[in-house]
Amino acid sequence: MADETRDERRTLVLTGASRGIGHATVKRFSREGWRVITCSRQDFSDDCPWPAGPEDHIRVDLSDQEDVGYAVSEIRRRLEANGSQLHALVNNAAISPKGEGGSRLDSIRTPMHMWRDVFQVNFFAPIILARGLFKELAKAGGSVVNVSSIAGSRVHPFAGTAYATSKAALAALTREMAADFGRSGIRVNAIAPGEIDTAILSPGTEKIVENIPLRRLGLTSEVADTIFFLCSGQASYVNGAEIHINGGQHV
Template sequence: MSLDTLNRDDVSVLPDAALCPFHGDKSRAQHRERKTIVLTGASRGIGHATGKLFSDAGWRIITCSRQPFDGGRCPWDSGADNHVQVELSDHRALPRAIALIKERLNGAPLHALINNAGISPKAADGRRLTSLTTPVETWMDVFHVNLLAPILLAQGLLDELKLGSGAIVNVTSIVGSRVHPFAGTAYATSKAALACLTREMAHDYAPHGIRVNAIAPGEIKTDILSPETEALLAPIIPMHRVGTPDEVAKVIFFLCSEAASYVTGAEVPINGGQHV
């Protein structure tokens, strides 16, 4: 991961401008033009695949999660320096996290904010929590992470997103529009609310040159998807398989690219036709 500005130490690793002035100027220009993404929930699954895809495309990755940076799992460069550890279920911790992100940006534009982090608690015996069984504390934790954190991050980083004519992508879910055999009520309703929020944000942020979209993944092969669940659900999906994190990451990348420059307020289903 690159630094926000070029210092004297950085110059030493660039080609000698006196010997190759055009190449040196090009390297400096590329450094200045490198795009930056803020990504929550990057440690596994969809988030990890998204971080890797953007990193491979040359983007600088600033990550936020409640876990410390794991250099063994995260392949993007300077990851430890660009990681902000924050408990997203505590809204009082968000102002400090936003300040740390701004410090890392150091006045540079932000080109994308991906609100991927989410929690889906289960009962002690592993069953889904229904509207009859979900404790109040669980409702609060789920909505703080899945809905309030995206609101506060977008508000707090508005100036940087304006500078970058940025894109915001909220990760919703197929369970926001239908009852799911495993996902709990609090998780499902928080994702439905996030889909509604995406439309509202698209309207509110458009005058600032910022696009806001959502993706709604269905069954995706991540660490939390058991073989039993995959075997049960794959036959009812028209494509007869679950999706991969890479397939989701590619849609996120499209929504943050110039190819989607006139796309805002959309929620893109990524579920192999499971919703039809």
């Protein structure tokens, strides 16, 4: 007799779910019937469109290592409560602090405490979560997707130095994780979005678009589609890759 309390849906854990790429990713996976456990600094909003949102949302401050540890324990508890397996972890949350008037913070003017906060959220939180949920991912033959950035491979006019270097480190971490986690059947890949049309765009973005071969901004849904592909069986032999989603901007 089947266990009626067991949730047979595939399960995703996603950080940074409240807006932009994260929001689009939740909608994409929910549409495919996945259970989505979201992690964000914000409380769950009633405006959010996916089912079971309040029950599957965890408020966590990724800049606080202890809070990330709490999130790992809470995710495990929620998985165990109804016998779910963990099929995917998407490390999407990131911070990109600006100077006065939204100015770019370079390597000379970025305060050291800001470097630490940026690296904690953008780099250390992803590996803490992946290590903390390693057994759950391995049991399901799961997948990890790290959201890097085009800023990780070139000086960007808006993204600050701390953000850019944290994303470069995350891309390198993806390679190392693919080698280490792959032995346990866990695939680890990264995506590197370019200029994506979100609610908050930096002034001057239209000038960048002029030099993008496709001559337009990317859509959050296009990024979400790529993340879904990497977490699906269609990408079952893709490991250690970084996929550029930028309309050819990187060329």
